[in-house]
Amino acid sequence: xxxxxxxxxxxxxxxxxxxxxxxxxxxxxxxxxxxxxxxxxxxxxxxxxxxxxxxxxxxxxxxxxxxxxxxxxxxxxxxxxxxxxxxxxxxxxxxxxxxxxxxxxxxxxxxxxxxxxxxxxxxxxxxxxxxxxxxxxxxxxxxxxxxxxxxxxxxxxxxxxxxxxxxxxxxxxxxxxxxxxxxxxxxxxxxxxxxxxxxxxxxxxxxxxxxxxxxxxxxxxxxxxxxxxxxxxxxxxxxxxxxxxxxxxxxxxxxxxxxxxxxxxxxxxxxxxxxxxxxxxxxxxxxxxxxxxxxxxxxxxxxxxxxxxxxxxxxxxxxxxxxxxxxxxxxxxxxxxxxxxxxxxxxxxxxxxxxxxxxxxxxxxxxxxxxxxxxxxxxxxxxxxxxxxxxxxxxxxxxxxxxxxxxxxxxxxxx
Ligand code: UGA
Numbered sequence: 001x002x003x004x005x006x007x008x009x010x011x012x013x014x015x016x017x018x019x020x021x022x023x024x025x026x027x028x029x030x031x032x033x034x035x036x037x038x039x040x041x042x043x044x045x046x047x048x049x050x051x052x053x054x055x056x057x058x059x060x061x062x063x064x065x066x067x068x069x070x071x072x073x074x075x076x077x078x079x080x081x082x083x084x085x086x087x088x089x090x091x092x093x094x095x096x097x098x099x100x101x102x103x104x105x106x107x108x109x110x111x112x113x114x115x116x117x118x119x120x121x122x123x124x125x126x127x128x129x130x131x132x133x134x135x136x137x138x139x140x141x142x143x144x145x146x147x148x149x150x151x152x153x154x155x156x157x158x159x160x161x162x163x164x165x166x167x168x169x170x171x172x173x174x175x176x177x178x179x180x181x182x183x184x185x186x187x188x189x190x191x192x193x194x195x196x197x198x199x200x201x202x203x204x205x206x207x208x209x210x211x212x213x214x215x216x217x218x219x220x221x222x223x224x225x226x227x228x229x230x231x232x233x234x235x236x237x238x239x240x241x242x243x244x245x246x247x248x249x250x251x252x253x254x255x256x257x258x259x260x261x262x263x264x265x266x267x268x269x270x271x272x273x274x275x276x277x278x279x280x281x282x283x284x285x286x287x288x289x290x291x292x293x294x295x296x297x298x299x300x301x302x303x304x305x306x307x308x309x310x311x312x313x314x315x316x317x318x319x320x321x322x323x324x325x326x327x328x329x330x331x332x333x334x335x336x337x338x339x340x341x342x343x344x345x346x347x348x349x350x351x352x353x354x355x356x357x358x359x360x361x362x363x364x365x366x367x368x369x370x371x372x373x374x375x376x377x378x379x380x381x382x383x384x385x386x387x388x389x390x391x392x393x394x395x396x397x398x399x400x401x402x403x404x405x406x407x408x409x410x411x412x413x414x415x
Contacts, residue, residue: 002029010287010314013122033065034072042147043069045093046082046114055229057086066093070100073107078140080110084167084227086234090134090160108140111160113167118221119285128153134163168234171227172245177212178219179251185215185391186258195391196373215390217297217345217371218255220282222290225252256293259343259369260300262388266367267340271305274364276339278332279346279372280312280319287315289322293371294345298323311335313348336362347372356383 001008005022007015021027030036037043047061062083069079081093094109111134116124131153133144141157148155158166185195195215203210219225228249235242260270267273282292289295292315298308308326312319316328329335332351336342336359344351351374360366360383368380370389380387 011121033068037072038074042078044080044082049083051226056233057230066096067100070097073105076106078108080112082114087161087164108137110135110140111163130154132163132166133157134160168231172231174212175224175228176248179248181213181215182255188391194393217293218252220291220293225291256296259371262369273340274307276335276342277310278344281315284348287318289318309335340365341367343369345371347374
């Protein structure tokens with residue numbers, strides 16, 4: 001597929017980038033591992049490290065590829081681990097390569113963790129904030145430094161174990177930031193503050209930074225959920241109880257169910273209700289459904305007896321593999337047509353410019369649960385929607401005086 005410029009994943013700009021480099025003779029693809037190893041000076045390992053049932057990273061793919069590299073070696077090689085691996089894996093890779101070599105060839109193992117995000121992978125790769133190179137070899141450090149210089153980013157040369165930890169610590173910190181702002185959002189809802197304003201105000205502080213302060217329905221994807229669990233295991237194996245990170249995971253789990261709680265608080269029982277879902281992928285600009293909050297939200301809604309209509313601009317095919325027995329729609333308006341409420345799960349650009357008047361006409365009850373704070377609460381209220389975002393001031397709708405008003409509005413509209 002790759003040789004024919006067919007990308008197995010949806011990632012903006014990737015196809016074009018691969019094509020350009022293929023046309024200019026800089027990249028080719030093969031399934032002949034020994035051939036590729038023998039032709040290369042630097043070999044990057046970029047296989048998956050999924051979670052085992054106890055949360056630990058499954059290293060079987062790393063170990064298999066290290067063995068094959070060892071067997072295929074024909075001279076000095078630098079073996080770079082890009083996969084996210086527990087601290088100490090570099091030593092394990094070194095041992096496996098040594099034991100599987102057929103001749104005595106020199107080699108160095110380097111840890112160079114990856115920091116790109118899905119959905120903006122090309123931009124992140126070409127403009128990294130920093131490059132981490134973990135190695136104990138001066139020669140490997142020098143070659144890696146030369147290789148990465150054109151990126152024009154700070155290069156941090158460190159030891160292998162610290163490099164491996166930098167990756168987990170970074171992802172765990174970002175996950176913590178998200179759970180933190182989500183908890184602040186939950187408090188904002190209770191005290192009448194607006195989390196987007198709070199995040200804006202906090203973000204100007206350089207020590208805090210303005211990124212990853214978007215409150216929502218929690219983080220998903222193949223990285224944060226897996227890496228936070230793995231870091232707790234890494235700590236546990238070293239006899240350390242990582243209490244803070246455990247709470248981060250717990251908060252994230254609770255956050256996913258917030259839209260359902262809000263629905264119930266307005267509609268009461270969900271049995272027989274139809275709920276529209278806007279967005280299924282774990283984040284915009286990807287078709288990745290791994291740990292997507294939509295899966296748990298839809299599963300729970302179905303358990304409560306609701307019928308589901310759903311739409312995602314690109315993740316429909318992937319979603320069909322994991323979410324069955326729902327109605328997949330071909331555009332957002334079809335999703336809302338006749339629905340008793342709509343939950344916005346993924347903040348695709350397309351949803352930011354929806355025709356609100358059309359939405360209102362199509363929905364059976366103009367109830368919008370915005371899981372990603374895409375809409376402007378004042379505008380939604382002015383248009384007559386029953387609207388709730390995450391941590392927005394308008395959540396008053398659901399509490400105290402507004403709660404009655406919302407219930408009355410729903411009753412009137414249902415009639
Ligand atoms: C994440 C890291 O951001 C990358 O640096 C890292 O390389 C990658 O994991 C990895 O380990 O491979 P990714 O999971 O692709 O990248 O995407 P993010 O943009 O980090 O989003 C993760 C989740 O957090 C999404 O569900 C997103 O909706 C959520 N999120 C993000 C928030 O809820 N609020 C925010 O402010 C930011």
